[in-house]
Amino acid sequence: MKKIAIASGKGGTGKTFLSTNLAAWIAQKEAVTLLDLDAEAPNCHLFIKGERKSEAIQYKMIPHWDAQRCTLCGDCLSLCHFNALVKVQQEIMVFPQLCHSCYACSELCLEAALPMKKIPIGRITHIQNRNLAFFESRLNIGEEQAVPLISKTKKYAQNQSRSEITIYDCPPGTACPAVEAVKDAHLVILAAEPTPFGFHDFKLMMHLLNELQKPFAVVINKYGSGDSHLEDFCLERKIPIIAKIPHSRKIAENYARGKLALDTNQELTSEFDQIFHFIRQLKRDEE
Amino acid sequence: MKEIVVISGKGGTGKSSITAALAYVSDTETVLADCDVDASDLHLLLKPKQRNSKAFFSSEIAVIHQDKCTQCGLCEQVCRFDAINFEKGQYQIDSIACEGCGYCAHICPESAITMEIQQDGMLYISDTRLGKMLFHAELRPGAENSGKLVASVKNSAKHYAQQTQIEYILVDGSPGIGCPVISSLSGANLALFVTEPSQSGFHDLQRVIALATRFHLKMAAIINKSDLYPALSEAIGRFLQEKNIPLLASLPYTEDFSKAMVQEKTVAELNIEYFQTFENIWKQILTIMGDRK
Amino acid sequence: MKIAFTTKGTDWDAEIDPRFGRTEYLLLYDDETKTLQSIDNREINQKQHGAGPQTAQKITELDVQLLITGNGPGGNAAMVLEKAGVRILTGYANLSAKDAYQRFLSEK
Numbered sequence: 001m002k003k004i005a006i007a008s009g010k011g012g013t014g015k016t017f018l019s020t021n022l023a024a025w026i027a028q029k030e031a032v033t034l035l036d037l038d039a040e041a042p043n044c045h046l047f048i049k050g051e052r053k054s055e056a057i058q059y060k061m062i063p064h065w066d067a068q069r070c071t072l073c074g075d076c077l078s079l080c081h082f083n084a085l086v087k088v089q090q091e092i093m094v095f096p097q098l099c100h101s102c103y104a105c106s107e108l109c110l111e112a113a114l115p116m117k118k119i120p121i122g123r124i125t126h127i128q129n130r131n132l133a134f135f136e137s138r139l140n141i142g143e144e145q146a147v148p149l150i151s152k153t154k155k156y157a158q159n160q161s162r163s164e165i166t167i168y169d170c171p172p173g174t175a176c177p178a179v180e181a182v183k184d185a186h187l188v189i190l191a192a193e194p195t196p197f198g199f200h201d202f203k204l205m206m207h208l209l210n211e212l213q214k215p216f217a218v219v220i221n222k223y224g225s226g227d228s229h230l231e232d233f234c235l236e237r238k239i240p241i242i243a244k245i246p247h248s249r250k251i252a253e254n255y256a257r258g259k260l261a262l263d264t265n266q267e268l269t270s271e272f273d274q275i276f277h278f279i280r281q282l283k284r285d286e287e
Numbered sequence: 288m289k290e291i292v293v294i295s296g297k298g299g300t301g302k303s304s305i306t307a308a309l310a311y312v313s314d315t316e317t318v319l320a321d322c323d324v325d326a327s328d329l330h331l332l333l334k335p336k337q338r339n340s341k342a343f344f345s346s347e348i349a350v351i352h353q354d355k356c357t358q359c360g361l362c363e364q365v366c367r368f369d370a371i372n373f374e375k376g377q378y379q380i381d382s383i384a385c386e387g388c389g390y391c392a393h394i395c396p397e398s399a400i401t402m403e404i405q406q407d408g409m410l411y412i413s414d415t416r417l418g419k420m421l422f423h424a425e426l427r428p429g430a431e432n433s434g435k436l437v438a439s440v441k442n443s444a445k446h447y448a449q450q451t452q453i454e455y456i457l458v459d460g461s462p463g464i465g466c467p468v469i470s471s472l473s474g475a476n477l478a479l480f481v482t483e484p485s486q487s488g489f490h491d492l493q494r495v496i497a498l499a500t501r502f503h504l505k506m507a508a509i510i511n512k513s514d515l516y517p518a519l520s521e522a523i524g525r526f527l528q529e530k531n532i533p534l535l536a537s538l539p540y541t542e543d544f545s546k547a548m549v550q551e552k553t554v555a556e557l558n559i560e561y562f563q564t565f566e567n568i569w570k571q572i573l574t575i576m577g578d579r580k
Numbered sequence: 581m582k583i584a585f586t587t588k589g590t591d592w593d594a595e596i597d598p599r600f601g602r603t604e605y606l607l608l609y610d611d612e613t614k615t616l617q618s619i620d621n622r623e624i625n626q627k628q629h630g631a632g633p634q635t636a637q638k639i640t641e642l643d644v645q646l647l648i649t650g651n652g653p654g655g656n657a658a659m660v661l662e663k664a665g666v667r668i669l670t671g672y673a674n675l676s677a678k679d680a681y682q683r684f685l686s687e688k
Contacts, residue, residue, distance in 0.1 A: 010326035011462060012299010016487075040463060041297065043487040081347065081389045081402075083630030086637040088663045095656050098630045102367055102388030141494060144465045172298055172462075173325040175431040179383060195545045197303065197328040204326070208428035212383075225542055227549045249515075252540065256485040256516040290598075345628050433628045438602050466629050469654050474599040476673070501658075502651040503670035 003166045004279055005185035009201030011041075011172040014191040014221035014245065018275075019169035020047040021261050025272040027132035031163040034132060035153055037181045038171045039122060039139040039146040046258040050129030054160070058152050059118035060145070062099045063106045065092040069113035076105035076114060097144045122149050124156050133161040146177040154184070165279060174208045182209070187282055188216040189242070189275070195226035202230060206239075217278065222247040242278045243271040288448050289476040289576060290441070294460035294468060294499075296491030298326065301511040302481040304544045306459045307332045308555040308565045309572075311417060317455045319415070320444040321423040322471050324408070324432040329459050332553050335413030335421050343410050343424060345435050347387040347402045349380050355399035362391035362400060383429055407431075410439060412447070420447055432461055434470035441474065454578075464498050472502050477576055480508040480532070484519035492523065496530060505575055506532045509568065513537035533575065535568045583609045583684075584644040585677045590618035596680050598650025598673035601632030601657060607677050608642060632657030640664035648672050648680050 006019045016038070023034035024047075036044035063076070063085070070092060076085050077092075084098035085105060096119055106114045122139040137153035139146055150171075157166070170181035182188050188209055192202040202218075209216050218234055223244035234241050245251070245268065254264045261268050293309075295302040307329055310319050321329040349370070351362070356378060363371040363378060370384035371391060392400040408426040415421050422444040424436060444456050458475070461467035472478060478499045482492040492508075499506060508527050513520040520537060527534050543561070547554045555565040586603035587594040597603040606619040619642070624634045636657040639647060647666050650673030652658070661668060672680040 010298045010328075012297065041487060041491055046486050079389070079393060081387055083627060083634050086633045086660055088637065088640050088660050091663070093633075093660060093663065095630070095633055098633070098656070100386050100388055102386065102390050103365070104388060104390035104393060107365070108393070141464075174426070174428050175325065176429075179429055193545075196331045196548045196551065197326075200328055200331055201326050204428065211428050222545075225545045247542070249540065252512075253515050256483075256512075256519065258486055434602070434631060435626065435628045438599075438625070469632075470602070473601065473651055473654070474597070475651065476598075501654060503673075504651055 001164060001166060003185045005168040005170050005182040005188045006191060007170040007178060007182055007188055008172055008191045009174060009205035013193050013198060016043045016169055017255055018191050018219055019167055020044050022272055022275055023132055023167050024260055024262050026165055026276055031131045033157055033161045033163045033166040034134045035157055036136045036169045037150050037153060038169055039137040039149045042136050042138050044169055045136055047260050048134045050127040053126040053128045055123055055125045057120050057123050058149055060121045060148055061101045061116040061118055062096050063094055063114035064117040065094060066113040069111045071111055076109060079104050079108060124153050126160055146171060147180045150177060150180045174204055182214060188214050190216055190218050191221050192218055192230055193222050194220055194230045199230045217242045219243045221245045243275050245271055288454060290456045290458060290474060291477045291479060292458040292460045292471050292475040293479045293481060294495055295481045296495035297488050298462055300481050300483045300488055301544055303328045303459055304554055305481050307553040309569055310457055311553040311555040312566045312569050317457045318419055318444050318448050318453050319421045320440050320456055320458045322437045322440050322461050323459045324424045324426055324436060327423050330421060330423055332551055333415035333417060333421055335415050337411055337413050339412045341410050342406050343408045344404045345407045345433055346405055348382055348385050348405050349391050349400050350403045351378055351380060352399050353377055355397045357397055361394055365390050365394055432467045434466040437461055437467045437470040464494050472499055475504050477505045482510055482523060483512045484516040484523060489523055507535050507575055508532050509535050510537045512540040515540045535571045581611050581646060582644045583646045584639050585680060586649040587677050592678040594677050596650050596672045596675050600649055600653040601635045633660055636660035648684060
């Protein structure tokens, strides 16, 4: 199986656009799996419809205060590096969003007064549209830690679906959630805009991928707007540019309305076909 | 001294471009703070010249002192993040996987593990071509924006504004709804939302307004790319009205934003129409804050 | 009654800090004994995450009944204060602690 992560240094550069259209294009030829890993703001569902196959609530473990056992010694408060525990008068309060589930307070409490219990943090939904298996990772509002949910979504999808190609729509940025999303990918495709902002954010992401030693390629989105710095840079560094999505008002209008570009903009099919062939080529090289 | 924070929830709505344009029209009345540290783009339009910089230390990471380690393996057992691995004959910390929880350091019988604060990036103070100061930061790859980092950037800006008697701090706020954006809003006088008529843009706007409503501050909004999906723009307009949030402007979808960017200019410098549009927005902001009739 | 102000300084002339969790100081006034005390909060100011609940915990430990501040606490910190029965008054930013107290008295 080949895992392809679609990522970008910032939001709004066309990650979801690429992921959904690429998955839909591949699905016309063979089975494919699409994972929406932007758990804080999942948007692929606006474009991919189908039959709802399953839904699974996902949990994380947090300490649960046992008033009977607790002696209010305060050890847990100083142990927690995330300030997720607070003592209010004669009570210990736990803040689930701040807790990283490290278990230290729970396992080191001499009175066993902080047993770990599971709380829901979000859910994974499986939607099937013929050849396309789509899994959405959705974090509950107010919950801050996407990382555990991202890894669970990958495992869940792996158990439910078999396809040669799996596409990850990654969270934006270069922080922990993005690292978690790309870490097992065989190839990262960076969606980038040819503007000064886009180029700057592209370079931030490139540094991260170099540090992680991940191979990557580039798709230039809104090609024709902005300038040529991004393209020149990639040519000079021999970073493969595998497709160029033209800048077009029509594409933007259809995207805002939740329509797949494949259905509305025929001229794009050749670009998605190029990406598809690049991915297949990659597979042959490694075999 | 007052603080105006520009936020959007979703990326790509034009928040930084609009912040830069407001910086331009507000002339000597503002200093700038870029708290969108994950994608700190503001400086690209302002040709900053660094006046001062300082390393920023924030997150903690476990460090194993091999001379004290007896290889008992307890640390590996307790780590819930698979951040400790036995490799090449010794236990090693995977610095990207380590969450900095400190469990291993606490439990090590030989005290061979210590938690060390690491450099997460740099803070910069720069002169800009607009004659105003810019306070910004740069994260090392893999490092995370935090409430503390946002507070540090804003504090330096505030300190400077106070000393030089500049009235306003214009803040390019952090994305999302987590700790950094709470830190962005905390202490602000006005939150300016920049949104766009897409399903995801509207959705994120609602989440960020729900958060901002918790704080005692004034609010206003701008819809960018409004003609991309007029029906949705209208729905956003009604939503804002219900929430009593004034809509300062609806800007059209245009290539001028990227055109300005390529010329390393703010949109307000492109032509007189844009200048007037943003000047008008700025005046409305001052009126909302009760500073100009 | 003990009143806490979030402030940028250590006396009555100090300006109210609009921030809650990362306020530099807490100024405590006991209106029965008429004593004023200042508490350095800059250590919490340096926390990477969770500054709000930490400051709230400190306030509850000091037995405060009323908090006078600027923008107000975030959700987590508000929960702590609520649990401890601390009354929260927001919107006092840019005033000195003295003026904020006077305004509180006049609006009582």
